[in-house]
Each structure stands twice: as structure tokens, then as C-alpha cells.
Amino acid sequence: METILCIKENIISYYIKDQGFISANIIDYKSLLSYENIWFGPRNILENDFSFRQIIPYIIIKKNNLIAAYYRGSKGGEKRLHGRLSIGFGGHISIADLIIQDNTINVNQTIENSAIREIKEEIKNINVIKKTLVGFIKNNEEDVSKVHFGVVEIWDILDDKLSSNDNTVENIQYIKINKLINYIDEFEDWSKICVNVIF
Numbered sequence: 001m002e003t004i005l006c007i008k009e010n011i012i013s014y015y016i017k018d019q020g021f022i023s024a025n026i027i028d029y030k031s032l033l034s035y036e037n038i039w040f041g042p043r044n045i046l047e048n049d050f051s052f053r054q055i056i057p058y059i060i061i062k063k064n065n066l067i068a069a070y071y072r073g074s075k076g077g078e079k080r081l082h083g084r085l086s087i088g089f090g091g092h093i094s095i096a097d098l099i100i101q102d103n104t105i106n107v108n109q110t111i112e113n114s115a116i117r118e119i120k121e122e123i124k125n126i127n128v129i130k131k132t133l134v135g136f137i138k139n140n141e142e143d144v145s146k147v148h149f150g151v152v153e154i155w156d157i158l159d160d161k162l163s164s165n166d167n168t169v170e171n172i173q174y175i176k177i178n179k180l181i182n183y184i185d186e187f188e189d190w191s192k193i194c195v196n197v198i199f
Contacts, residue, residue: 002043005093005110006052011037012149016138021152021197023135033151035105040095046147053149057090057115058137058190060154060198061126061162066174067199068123072188073168084188087180087195088150089169090118111151119155123172124163130156134198142189150190152198 015032016022038055046052061068069087097114099106119126137150164172175183180195187195 002092003040003095004043004046004054005038005097005114006041006046006054007033007038007149009051009053012053012138016136019139021135021137021193024133027136029136030108033107033111035107038105038107040098043092048147050146053138053147055093055111056148056150057093057111057118058088058150058152058194059090059115059119060087060134060152060194061089061123062154062156063159063174065177067177067180068162068172069175069180069183069191070164070172071170073166073170085183085186085191086188087175087191088152088188089122090115115153120165122164122166122169124165125159126155126162127158128155129158132156137190137193139189139193145189152194154198 012032015027015029033055039052041052043054046054067087068089069085072084072086091114093111093114097110097117099109099113101109132154133151134154135152137145137152139145162172162174164170177199180199184192184195
């Protein structure tokens, strides 16, 4: 049984009143994502329990004015996203990602540890020069969004070409930032939000 990191919906709603993309500059995310507020639970139950949201690192890969995009393959664990175009890399945070510091869960480092692991699993050998936390996604437009909470980072990299390391990441390619809007109908819900708000 897969065990993943989550947070209660009512705790998120206390800190975040709005829907969609929420800038990291306007909420007290350190308090929101404190160790007292998180819990590891069984994924098979959490996927259909709207009283919790699974915390997901959603990493946007950027090279100058280019954004990495890919299609979610049919081998991915989240069937509701298969075949959708995405600019978000990453996935669920497992027990193996856990970072304990001073006898306490370091939530930010645990999220970052998961993001690093997921990127290594999905993309071959990228050279990251900067990581920026830009915000969060809380959305209720689709059932899959109702049980997830996105932690959105932009990773600036040096690589001219990208290669997939995983069959859940298909047809990986760069798209110019000013051309992202042309693909809006193909994007999954969270990618649409990021394209419309961040870029």
C-alpha cells in the first residue's frame, strides 16, 4: 500500500480562501505547511476523499524563454490525467522522501526531496541553476484537482535538449512561453492555471 503526504482540506481553506493559483507572496505558507498540519495516509483512500488534499510538487522546467511540456502517458498512476498535455513535473510525496530534522518533520525539505526524486525519475540528467517557489494550486474544477494541492516551483536549467526517463512522460518538448496559450485546450487543469497566471 502506497503511503503519501497530505493535508486536511479544512486547514488549507483556513489559510487560502481563493481558488486557482495562489502566489507564495500572499499567504503564510510556512505555517500552512508546518509539521503539525500534515499527515501520511494510504493513497488508495485519499484519491477519493475530498476532506484531504495530497501535496504535490509541481515543477515547471524553464530554459530562457522556453518551457518544457509533455503528454502524460497511459502508464501513469493518475488515470484521470492520461493523454493530457502538462508543464508540471513531479508527483506524490512518499515516506521515502521524509526528512527529519531535530526530531521533527522538515516539511519544506521533504517536499523538495520528493521533487528532486521525481525529476530524476522523469527526465534524464538536467542541470539546474535556480529554483523558485512561485505559488500554490488549490482548485475544484475537476475531481482530480479536488484531492490535490500543488506546490509550484520554476526550475531554470541549462539544457538545450530534454529526454524522458519514464514512460509516463511522453513527447517531451520545449514550447516558447508566448506560444503556450496556443495549446491551452490540450493542457491539464493545473497547467492551464499556470499558463494563464504565471506566463
